[in-house]
Amino acid sequence: MRVVGIGAGHPDQVTVEAVSAMRAARFALVARKSDDDPLVEARRALVARHAPDLPIVTVRDPERDRRKASTATRDGYERVVADWHDARAEAFEAELLARDGDAVFLTWGDPAFYDSTIRIVERILARGRVTFAWDVLPGISALQLLAARHRIVLHEVGQPILVTTERRLADAVAGGADNVLVMLTSGVALDGLDDWYLWWGADLGTPHERLVAGRVGDVRDDVEAARTDVKARAGWVMDVFLLRRTAPAAS
Numbered sequence: 426m427r428v429v430g431i432g433a434g435h436p437d438q439v440t441v442e443a444v445s446a447m448r449a450a451r452f453a454l455v456a457r458k459s460d461d462d463p464l465v466e467a468r469r470a471l472v473a474r475h476a477p478d479l480p481i482v483t484v485r486d487p488e489r490d491r492r493k494a495s496t497a498t499r500d501g502y503e504r505v506v507a508d509w510h511d512a513r514a515e516a517f518e519a520e521l522l523a524r525d526g527d528a529v530f531l532t533w534g535d536p537a538f539y540d541s542t543i544r545i546v547e548r549i550l551a552r553g554r555v556t557f558a559w560d561v562l563p564g565i566s567a568l569q570l571l572a573a574r575h576r577i578v579l580h581e582v583g584q585p586i587l588v589t590t591e592r593r594l595a596d597a598v599a600g601g602a603d604n605v606l607v608m609l610t611s612g613v614a615l616d617g618l619d620d621w622y623l624w625w626g627a628d629l630g631t632p633h634e635r636l637v638a639g640r641v642g643d644v645r646d647d648v649e650a651a652r653t654d655v656k657a658r659a660g661w662v663m664d665v666f667l668l669r670r671t672a673p674a675a676s
Contacts, residue, residue, distance in 0.1 A: 490505045
């Protein structure tokens with residue numbers, strides 16, 4: 426069993442190690458959020474490029490409780506996510522029990538950044554019905570691709586960088602962070618940050634990729650328009666952005 430990072434979307438950005446793992450596997454496991462989930466089709470295209478004989482098994486992703494009453498507090502949110510992970514582990518376990526041979530979990534970007542696949546595998550093993558050796562193969566993350574597309578270093582000389590979620594962005598700013606990478610967005614929450622500087626990207630590595638950069642107060646509308654356009658053309662939006670408190674040095 427291998428958890429395989431497959432990059433942010435472009436088939437050329439899959440590592441040689443990942444390709445070897447896909448070609449050696451008996452089948453691939455992919456979560457499906459709907460009957461016509463465009464992210465499943467994107468994975469099919471990637472597999473067709475690198476491992477055309479690899480069967481893809483789609484697993485219907487259990488619904489997560491998104492009610493504000495359930496997720497308003499940190500404890501509530503963590504309980505909801507834990508319940509969702511348990512439900513996902515049960516769904517994936519059923520497919521593993523029904524099939525023989527090594528599987529690969531195809532994970533967007535890199536499995537280390539705000540992805541649940543490793544936790545799901547740990548839960549499957551803890552349930553005790555399936556036993557297997559497993560490892561993790563890294564992939565090119567959206568964070569790396571964002572920096573490459575904008576031709577920037579993600580932090581200033583000798584300075585730290587904080588990676589967080591949209592939900593925790595306000596805490597990062599209030600805590601004094603100067604370089605903040607934001608993932609897991611449902612929009613781009615930039616209120617009160619007009620004088621910060623932004624490097625934003627959506628659906629990186631795909632034909633629908635869009636980029637915006639500049640002072641937040643100057644490019645806020647551009648980001649919203651680009652995000653709407655990507656969603657209309659691709660059917661999905663995965664965006665990530667860097668916020669910096671000070672103006673970028675002239676290149």
